Amino acid sequence: xxxxxxxxxxxxxxxxxxxxxxxxxxxxxxxxxxxxxxxxxxxxxxxxxxxxxxxxxxxxxxxxxxxxxxxxxxxxxxxxxxxxxxxxxxxxxxxxxxxxxxxxxxxxxxxxxxxxxxxxxxxxxxxxxxxxxxxxxxxxxxxxxxxxxxxxxxxxxxxxxxxxxxxxxxxxxxxxxxxxxxxxxxxxxxxxxxxxxxxxxxxxxxxxxxxxx
Amino acid sequence: xxxxxxxxxxxxxxxxxxxxxxxxxxxxxxxxxxxxxxxxxxxxxxxxxxxxxxxxxxxxxxxxxxxxxxxxxxxxxxxxxxxxxxxxxxxxxxxxxxxxxxxxxxxxxxxxxxxxxxxxxxxxxxxxxxxxxxxxxxxxxxxxxxxxxxxxxxxxxxxxxxxxxxxxxxxxxxxxxxxxxxxxxxxxxxxxxxxxxxxxxxxxxxxxxxxxx
DNA sequence: GCCGAGAATGAACCCACGTTCATTCTCGGC
DNA sequence: GCCGAGAATGAACGTGGGTTCATTCTCGGC
Numbered sequence: 104x105x106x107x108x109x110x111x112x113x114x115x116x117x118x119x120x121x122x123x124x125x126x127x128x129x130x131x132x133x134x135x136x137x138x139x140x141x142x143x144x145x146x147x148x149x150x151x152x153x154x155x156x157x158x159x160x161x162x163x164x165x166x167x168x169x170x171x172x173x174x175x176x177x178x179x180x181x182x183x184x185x186x187x188x189x190x191x192x193x194x195x196x197x198x199x200x201x202x203x204x205x206x207x208x209x210x211x212x213x214x215x216x217x218x219x220x221x222x223x224x225x226x227x228x229x230x231x232x233x234x235x236x237x238x239x240x241x242x243x244x245x246x247x248x249x250x251x252x253x254x255x256x257x258x259x260x261x262x263x264x265x266x267x268x269x270x271x272x273x274x275x276x277x278x279x280x281x282x283x284x285x286x287x288x289x290x291x292x293x294x295x296x297x298x299x300x301x302x303x304x305x306x307x308x309x310x311x312x313x314x315x316x
Numbered sequence: 317x318x319x320x321x322x323x324x325x326x327x328x329x330x331x332x333x334x335x336x337x338x339x340x341x342x343x344x345x346x347x348x349x350x351x352x353x354x355x356x357x358x359x360x361x362x363x364x365x366x367x368x369x370x371x372x373x374x375x376x377x378x379x380x381x382x383x384x385x386x387x388x389x390x391x392x393x394x395x396x397x398x399x400x401x402x403x404x405x406x407x408x409x410x411x412x413x414x415x416x417x418x419x420x421x422x423x424x425x426x427x428x429x430x431x432x433x434x435x436x437x438x439x440x441x442x443x444x445x446x447x448x449x450x451x452x453x454x455x456x457x458x459x460x461x462x463x464x465x466x467x468x469x470x471x472x473x474x475x476x477x478x479x480x481x482x483x484x485x486x487x488x489x490x491x492x493x494x495x496x497x498x499x500x501x502x503x504x505x506x507x508x509x510x511x512x513x514x515x516x517x518x519x520x521x522x523x524x525x526x527x528x529x
Numbered sequence: 530g531c532c533g534a535g536a537a538t539g540a541a542c543c544c545a546c547g548t549t550c551a552t553t554c555t556c557g558g559c
Numbered sequence: 560g561c562c563g564a565g566a567a568t569g570a571a572c573g574t575g576g577g578t579t580c581a582t583t584c585t586c587g588g589c
Contacts, residue, residue: 116554119555119565138445138446140446142443144356146545147547157567159548159567161547225442229443230354230439233435234354271515275519279491279495289444290458301484305484309523310522331537370539371538371540379578380578
């Protein structure tokens with residue numbers, strides 16, 4: 104009478120998996136929960152249920168709830184940083200403008216601007232002021248992201264007729280993207296990915312006229 | 317042996333004040349607490365202690381904690397909107413550029429960018445995804461702010477040589493300001509009010525060359 | 530001066546949630 | 560096939576925190 108199912112839907116059989124797999128399962132479940140109920144009311148019971156696992160497993164793999172949350176934040180920032188680095192450290196672009204286009208494309212890709220992920224980002228941003236650990240993770244991630252954007256902008260600036268204040272432009276671009284993400288999250292009916300991309304692009308064309316071609 | 321002090325520092329005497337005063341006291345205390353410990357770990361005990369009042373008073377004036385939080389959010393958004401409206405609806409500016417200058421000045425004024433207030437803003441933004449009530453208050457506030465900025469930009473656009481896409485520029489400007497505020501909050505060591513103002517101004521000069529004078 | 534309305538207090542209550550841990554189960558090595 | 564390591568479970572525990580409410584206090588009207 105034992106139903107054979109790949110994922111053991113109704114099965115009572117206990118499944119044992121490596122630590123890394125369980126940790127990721129829990130982190131992903133945490134993200135879904137945060138976007139559903141908010142960082143301030145996520146409970147361990149919800150997360151473990153969402154992950155389809157037992158109550159005590161989170162403590163087994165993360166010790167404390169706070170650790171799970173921190174790892175969730177790290178997961179999201181790392182993923183973004185890896186994606187951005189893949190583009191900005193790549194050597195196989197034929198021009199800086201093409202690299203820039205890839206960057207914008209990436210920043211407003213479905214994967215990055217997915218509601219679940221952005222909800223998590225901003226939930227932690229909102230708590231960062233009062234939690235040194237979150238603060239540090241966010242600051243480090245932002246700094247890393249900013250550095251590589253600045254490098255690209257330096258290249259692009261050198262190609263322009265008029266002199267460009269790379270520092271100010273980088274700060275402005277990063278703020279613009281953050282603000283667009285926020286809008287995308289808070290008013291998805293009013294701001295769309297396509298619209299946001301166009302706005303970003305308008306900013307860039309204003310600063311680096313040569314990319315207009 | 318009874319020391320007469322205006323604020324009855326050590327006095328045991330019970331003070332009775334009008335509802336509106338108590339409500340504001342509690343709201344201000346809530347803001348300080350949120351910026352200190354974060355929205356997700358604010359407790360009624362902390363807030364009432366911070367306000368120098370008794371445990372039960374919050375429930376007396378707000379019924380539930382949730383109401384106090386909502387009123388706190390409303391307090392912050394209303395204050396901002398009133399300040400912005402004072403500038404953008406004023407008839408006593410000699411030119412649109414002057415009005416624009418006043419807007420930027422206001423948006424990066426100490427009063428608006430004060431750490432306490434911005435922490436509150438972003439704390440609620442972070443929870444807005446999962447709380448329809450916060451979501452609505454934020455969206456309404458943003459929409460109102462955007463409308464009046466768009467009106468000013470329409471005026472400014474009409475003065476330029478080349479045609480300006482007012483919609484995209486408004487969206488961009490608002491996103492830029494939000495992003496700069498976020499930076500100001502998360503990395504106050506790296507981003508300063510003056511720097512932020514300069515970045516905003518650079519954006520505006522790019523879009524509306526005529527204001528450069 | 531007295532009284533009623535309602536503002537203010539804080540001890541007590543109760544529940545939700547994080548954490549613990551005794552027990553059960555799985556798997557690989559021998 | 561047996562055994563030990565450790566992964567997984569979920570009932571039970573303790574506590575922190577929101578809410579209630581009986582009581583006390585203040586003030587304005589008469």
